[in-house]
Amino acid sequence: MLFADRIKQLREQKQMPQRQLAAALEIDTATYCKIERGERRAKREQVSTLADxxxxxKDQLLNLWLAEQIYSVVKDEENAEKVLDIVHESVIEYKSGFKK
Amino acid sequence: MLFADRIKQLREQKQMPQRQLAAALEIDTATYCKIERGERRAKREQVSTLADxxxxxKDQLLNLWLAEQIYSVVKDEENAEKVLDIVHESVIEYKSGFKK
DNA sequence: TTATATTTGCCAAATAATGTCAAGACAAAA
DNA sequence: TTTTGTCTTGACATTATTTGGCAAATATAA
Incomplete structure (x- = not known):
């Protein structure tokens, strides 16, 4: 389950209306609705506010937020798994000090 | 090695000037230069042309092209690997028929 | 019904991405 | 040094995408 589904789940668990979250993020309820349905992307700072x-x-929610962005790149790709492997390799290389 | 580095490597192996590839892609050499340096993103169709x-x-080069896009999302993230795992899971779920 | 919540479509504004031009840097000759 | 060709950079205009709000439509309750 990625970001959009997750915040919806949490909100429903707490029985909060979208209106309340929208207000906290200082956006329209329609916009918040779209975020929850994956039609709009939340801003990074908004993720933090939502976690609160x-x-x-916070970190967990942020991970889902990032995951959703990545997913949107590969979701329709044949070789999605292979691509993720390639990136995984690069991340490891990067961390091992081979910067840039 | 991701897309940008790879096309540079291939071009140098073949000792072709950027000018030649730029012409084939119908873009300015400056633009091509930026693509090769990762400052601009090639279009999907251009990847195919470049592979030729x-x-x-083609597929291999396209994978690198996708990888580069994903990498740009997570490269500065602490939890890059974890995020990739999450996406990997989602991809598997998706393929297993749990559409949408 | 009435009230509240969520969703949708459309629009304008904001933001990001793209490509070109002109100039600069650089190396290898000549 | 001057020339030639290649590559790179920065500023800028153009284009494309994203964003959020509004209003209307559709649910969901009460």
Whole structure:
């Protein structure tokens, strides 16, 4: 489950209306609705705010937020798994000090 | 090695000037230069054209092209690997028929 | 019904991406 | 040094994408 589904799940668990979250993010409820349905992307700072309001772990939620962005790149790709492997390799190389 | 580095490597192996590839892609050499340096993103169709000119496998090059896009999302992230794992999971779920 | 919540479509504004031009840097000759 | 060709950079205009709001439509309750 990625970001959009997750914040919806959390919100429903807490029985909060979208309106309340939208207000906290200072956006229209329609916009918030779109974020929850994956039609709009939340901003990074908004993820943090949401984690607070929904009382969930910031890092975990941020990971889902990032995952959703990546997913949108590969979701229709035949070789999605292979591509992810390639990136995984690059991340490891990067961390091992082979910067840039 | 991701897309940008790879096309540069191939071009140098074949000792072709950027000018030649730029012409084939119908873009300015400056633009091509930026693509090769990762400052601009090639279009999907351009990847195919490049694979032809550089005589390399299309799918493989396309994978690198996708990888580069993903990498740009997670490269500065602490939890890059974890995020990739999450996406990997989602991809598997998707393929297993749990559409949408 | 009435009230509240969510969703949708459309629009304008904001933001990001793209490509070109002109100039600069650089190396290898000549 | 001057020339030639290649590559790179920065500023800028153009284009494309994203964003959020509004209003209307559709649910969901009460």
């Amino acid at each position: 309001l929904l009382e969930t772990d | 000119l550089l005589e390399t496998d």
